[in-house]
Amino acid sequence: MRGVVSALKQIRFERGTLGPVRVHVLPTEQFKTFAVSVYVGSPLQEDTVTPTALIPFVLRRGSRTYPETKQFRERLDDLYGAGFGFDVYKRGDYQMVQFRMDVIQDAFVSSSESLLEGALQFVGEALTKPAFEGGTLIPKYIDSEKQTLRKRLESIVNDKIRYAAERCIEEMCEGEPYRFHPLGRIEALEAIEPAGLTERYRQWLQSSPIDVYVVGSTTLEQVMGLLERSLDLGGGSRPGDYAMKSGHREVTQVKEVVERLDVNQGKLNMGLRVPTSYGDASYPASLMYNGILGGYPHSKLFTNVREKESLAYYASSRLDGHKGILTIQSGIEIGNYEKAVQIIKEQLKAMEEGNISATELQQTKAMITSHLRELQDSAFEIIAFDFNNRLSGADRSVPSLIEAVESITPEQIQELARRVQLDTVYFLRDNKGGE
Numbered sequence: 001m002r003g004v005v006s007a008l009k010q011i012r013f014e015r016g017t018l019g020p021v022r023v024h025v026l027p028t029e030q031f032k033t034f035a036v037s038v039y040v041g042s043p044l045q046e047d048t049v050t051p052t053a054l055i056p057f058v059l060r061r062g063s064r065t066y067p068e069t070k071q072f073r074e075r076l077d078d079l080y081g082a083g084f085g086f087d088v089y090k091r092g093d094y095q096m097v098q099f100r101m102d103v104i105q106d107a108f109v110s111s112s113e114s115l116l117e118g119a120l121q122f123v124g125e126a127l128t129k130p131a132f133e134g135g136t137l138i139p140k141y142i143d144s145e146k147q148t149l150r151k152r153l154e155s156i157v158n159d160k161i162r163y164a165a166e167r168c169i170e171e172m173c174e175g176e177p178y179r180f181h182p183l184g185r186i187e188a189l190e191a192i193e194p195a196g197l198t199e200r201y202r203q204w205l206q207s208s209p210i211d212v213y214v215v216g217s218t219t220l221e222q223v224m225g226l227l228e229r230s231l232d233l234g235g236g237s238r239p240g241d242y243a244m245k246s247g248h249r250e251v252t253q254v255k256e257v258v259e260r261l262d263v264n265q266g267k268l269n270m271g272l273r274v275p276t277s278y279g280d281a282s283y284p285a286s287l288m289y290n291g292i293l294g295g296y297p298h299s300k301l302f303t304n305v306r307e308k309e310s311l312a313y314y315a316s317s318r319l320d321g322h323k324g325i326l327t328i329q330s331g332i333e334i335g336n337y338e339k340a341v342q343i344i345k346e347q348l349k350a351m352e353e354g355n356i357s358a359t360e361l362q363q364t365k366a367m368i369t370s371h372l373r374e375l376q377d378s379a380f381e382i383i384a385f386d387f388n389n390r391l392s393g394a395d396r397s398v399p400s401l402i403e404a405v406e407s408i409t410p411e412q413i414q415e416l417a418r419r420v421q422l423d424t425v426y427f428l429r430d431n432k433g434g435e
Contacts, residue, residue, distance in 0.1 A: 011376070011397065013213075013386055014220035018227055021210045024386065025220040026379075032108055034116050034216035035379035036101040036123055039387060041094045041242060042208045044177035049095055050184025051192055051200040056086040056097050057145035058197070062131035062138065063122075069141075072126075079118050080104050080111070084126070091391055092244045092277075092322040093177040099123055100380065105217050116218055117226050124230025128205065136194035137201060146189050153186045160428060164267035165329055168426035171257045172271035178323055205233065209242060211387060215379040242391050248275050248324055251421040260431035265313065267428040268340055270328040272348075275419045278321040279392035284404040285416045290319040290326055291364035292356060292413065293347060298363045300347040305330060311340045322391065326420070334429045341425060348422065354414035361410060369402045 013024045042052055066072040076082045082103035089096055103119040131138050156162045166181055173179040210233075214223045251273055274289070276282040294301035294317025301315040313331040320326070332340045350356075375381040376398055389396055 010399075011382060011386075016220050016224055018212075018224055018231070019233060021212060021227070021231065021233065022390075023220065023224060023227060024211065024213045024383075024390075025218060025223045026213075026215040026382065027217065027219055028215060029217055031105075031216060031379050033102045033104050033379070034119060034214060034218070035383060036099075036103075036119055037213040037380065037383045037387075038099040038123060038127060039211045039213075040097045040099075040127075040204070040208045041091070041391075042204055044090065044093050044095045044180045044182075046180065048200060048204075049180045049182070050188035051197050052095055052097070052204055053088050053182060053184040054142070054145060054149055054189075054192060054197065055201050055204060056088060056099065057148055058137050058141050058201075059126050059130050060084070060086065061141040061145065063125040064129040064131060065125060067131035067138070075122060079115055079122065080109055082115070082119060082122070084122065088182050090178065090182045090320075090323075091388075092242070092320075094242060094244075094391075095180075095182050099127060102379075107217065116214075116216070116222075120214075120223070120226045121230045124227065124232070128232040130201075132198075136198040139194045142192070142194055142197055146192060149183060150186060150189055153181075153183055153189075156181070156183075160261070160263055160265075160267055161329070161331065164269050164426065164428045165327065167257075167259060167428070168269035168271050168327060168424060169325075171255060171426055172325070172424035178325070211390060213383045213387070215383060241393070244277065244279070244322060244392055248277075249273060251423045254422050255424045257424065257426045259426070259428050261428060263428060263430055266332045266334040266337060266430075268312075268328075268330045268332050268337065268344075269426045269428075270344065270422060271424040271426070272326045272328070273421045273423050274319065274324045274326050274416075276321075276416065277324045277392065278388060279394040282412075282416060283321060283394075284401065285408055285412045286319060286321065286326075287368055287405060288361075288364055288408045288413050289351065289416050289420070290317055291368055292360050293317045293326075293351060294328060295319070296364065296367050298360065300350060300360070301328065301330070301344065304347055305340065305343050309339075309343055311336050311343060315344075322388075337427055337429070345422075348417075348420070351417035351420075352414065354410055354417075356410045356413060365405055365408070368405050372398050372402050372405075 013026050016023045061069045062072045066075050076084055084101045087098045101119050101123050103115045106115050170179045274286055276286045305315040306312045315330040317326055317328045375385055
């Protein structure tokens with residue numbers, strides 16, 4: 001295995017700062033396109049989470065140079081069909097907005113302009129020079145995108161698997177910023193108006209850490225020069241680092257929540273506190289714990305809850321390594337609630353007792369390491385991996401993480417399992433009958 005690890009590409013970003021902005025460039029000939037990512041992060045807070053989520057929806061509608069959405073999109077066509085999009089998600093107690101752009105490398109087209117320059121100019125202007133009207137972000141764009149965001153949030157409520165997952169987190173993290181969905185709250189949308197959203201946009205841009213990533217056939221020096229002309233950030237000071245806080249909170253009593261809605265299939269979700277986070281040395285053990293418990297088709301939850309006992313339509317687990325939270329998701333017959341809870345708890349107990357077979361260990365290592373190796377085939381995955389390091393303060397490479405996972409023993413997983421605490425049991429069931 002060590003030979004495979006050493007054969008992996010050694011990835012070394014060149015780094016610099018442009019005022020308050022951190023710049024990360026990976027010069028490489030591996031890809032035929034330039035990949036550009038811009039991360040803007042702000043603390044999850046009740047009064048700002050919804051307007052902040054709305055901001056990128058509005059910014060994608062037009063910029064100062066291309067104020068009409070049709071012009072804005074036609075500019076992408078001019079850049080040989082460049083792709084432009086964004087995501088809004090959580091990393092620990094932060095709300096992250098990520099803008100992404102990919103454009104073909106200059107060497108593969110005969111263009112009179114530099115496509116990298118055009119891409120960075122486009123992203124920079126979309127972020128820092130949006131289209132204004134009467135001193136605010138354009139009202140008709142705001143109204144339209146409020147409806148878009150409303151539909152996104154409504155789709156979560158309508159998808160009961162996603163709804164149950166979010167409700168479990170809300171209940172588990174009551175009083176913590178992590179309880180908020182990164183897209184905000186439907187009930188907060190109505191009050192958003194142009195002047196207030198514009199003010200929030202300016203605060204967000206001036207007070208948030210900003211990281212710009214570029215992967216492709218270029219250099220840090222070239223990218224810094226292009227960004228200097230593309231970003232208009234004005235003054236203001238912003239923190240350079242994220243203050244990541246994990247979910248290392250002691251559980252004194254397991255919370256049990258039953259919610260009733262018009263559903264035919266029960267949704268049983270559990271939230272657990274994992275005493276480690278992405279930057280910790282024990283993070284590889286938490287990856288293995290999650291993988292063996294419920295991360296893959298060979299895992300204990302899938303095998304025992306779904307296959308052997310036929311108690312669940314689906315059963316899996318998911319780890320948030322930045323927050324130190326693991327969630328279990330399952331879909332069950334409503335009458336099987338108590339039995340399903342018992343069987344799931346038995347799997348947690350098996351982990352605590354070190355009941356891990358050689359097959360479970362080997363297959364989980366194979367799945368995790370295969371995924372990690374595949375990361376290096378995607379420019380945006382390479383960027384995401386490096387940004388996770390920046391967020392957590394870790395200095396971890398793909399080869400070193402593979403090596404760490406490969407060396408994990410059942411005893412290390414058991415040691416972690418004994419410190420994992422069940423926090424919340426959430427059950428979404430029908431609204432018929434009694435308790």
